[in-house]
Amino acid sequence: MYWDNAQLSDSVTEYISHNIDQALRLSEEMFYKAFDNSPNIMIISTIDAKRILKVNKSFVRITGFSSQDAIVNNPLLLNIISQEQLEIIRKKLKAQEEIQNLETNFLTKNGEVRVGLLSIDTIELNGQSHLLLNMNDITDKINLEKEMARLERLNLIGEMAAGISHEIRNPLTTVRGFLQLFKIRNECLHQQEYFDLMIDELDRANSIITEFLSLAKKKATNKRLTNLNNIIQNLAPLMQADAVSAGKSIRLELTPIPDLLVDEKEIRQIILNLTRNGLEAMGQGGHLTIKTLRQEDEVLLSVQDQGSGISPEIIDKIGTPFFTTKDNGTGLGLAICYSIATRHGARIEIDSSPAGTVFAVHFPLA
Incomplete structure (x- = not known):
């Protein structure tokens, strides 16, 4: 069969175009699979960030909003991004500045405040520019760090309590005993109220030390x-x-x-x-x-x-x-x-x- 140059050129162009279309479809299919199965919250919005086009499974799981909730509302109504943060993002995008790991608070559907690291990139889908918002929820990590820091402080105080409380209580007991002896002496009878006040204050200090001892990590139970x-x-x-x-x-x-x-x-x-x-x-x-x-x-x-x-x-x-x-x-x-x-x-x-x-x-x- 005889092919002229024009026919051959059209066939090659059609073949290349077909392969490019296939490659694009495959690329978009792989992107959407990665997008949907990412452990991070992921959102595709219009380039002006006024309308959400698609959210992934993690968005639904973490925020409690359904895909439909996200699509019919804008990010501000869902409290995903505050007005102040949205203005910062728009300025950065306009200046073509990178937005990576911007710490931000967001609300879930039940009103819980969570913390995330927000990164935003511009992507091309179906020949149009969109924003890809990637939010790494770090709330549990922050809470764990706070709890570990609190336990560390508590353990330190507990070790101090076990180490010094007895050393403080012993001299207080001695002072209290002598005050009681002085209190019953004839020459001190006219100063009873002062002795009572001092003994009460020592008892109050002793009760605080008793409480302090309760912080001891190795306290017997x-x-x-x-x-x-x-x-x-x-x-x-x-x-x-x-x-x-x-x-x-x-x-x-x-x-x-x-x-x-x-x-x-x-x-x-x-x-x-x-x-x-x-x-x-x-x-x-x-x-x-x-x-x-x-x-x-x-x-x-x-x-x-x-x-x-x-x-x-x-x-x-x-x-x-x-x-x-x-x-x-x-x-x-x-x-x-x-x-x-x-x-x-x-x-x-x-x-x-x-x-x-x-x-x-x-x-x-x-």
Whole structure:
């Protein structure tokens, strides 16, 4: 068969064009597979970032928004990018500056604030320019680092407590003994109020040291299989008395739970500390709710108040020894709760809003 040059040229052009189209389709197919299966949040938007065209599975899993939610709204409405950050991004894109690992906060559908590292690239799809947003969610990493730092501080304080508390308590005991001897002497009878004041102050210092000793990492514990509900019910009259005297009330919502291997005295201390903190956080007429329930392989103890909540900048400091927002507090109550929880392999989580605060202690099953 005879082919002239024009026919041959058209055939070659058609062959090359076909191969290019195939290569482009294959390339886009591979891109979409990588895009959809990436562990990072990935979004394809219009070049002006005003409309989302496609999101991947990780976007749906992490944010809680469906693909349809994303496509019918713009990134601002979904709180994926704040207005301020969007302006920064637009300026950088206009100046053709690189956007890599820009730390940003974003909200999930249920209102949880998470932290991500945002990178943005310009890509060509179907002959048009689009933005590819890649968000690496680092929230869990940040929380783990904070928890490790908190435990490290707590361990350091605990080691100090074990090392110096006895050395401080011994001379205090000696001073208190001599003050009691002087107090009963005839020549000192007219100064009784001064001796009483000094003894009271020494007793207060001694009680703080006793609390301080509770932070010791290697503090001996006497663990036995015990039911949290029994401990709470035994403490109920004492807690109700505290609440009534302050014009408040306590509700118990206890559900059947398995026994735990715990030190009953230490668990009593956690419950009393959290309860008294909750009562102090509320005004008159407030209700404090204490709950227990089983969650998979854990038993949950929660104490919920109706106070005004804890500000975000303070939450990170909660549990730090000697940090307190109370006028007469020692800053050891919650630190002791965290120390006891650590000795029991438990963890404490805080959920706070202007409507109140929940302290939840998660105990592993024995």
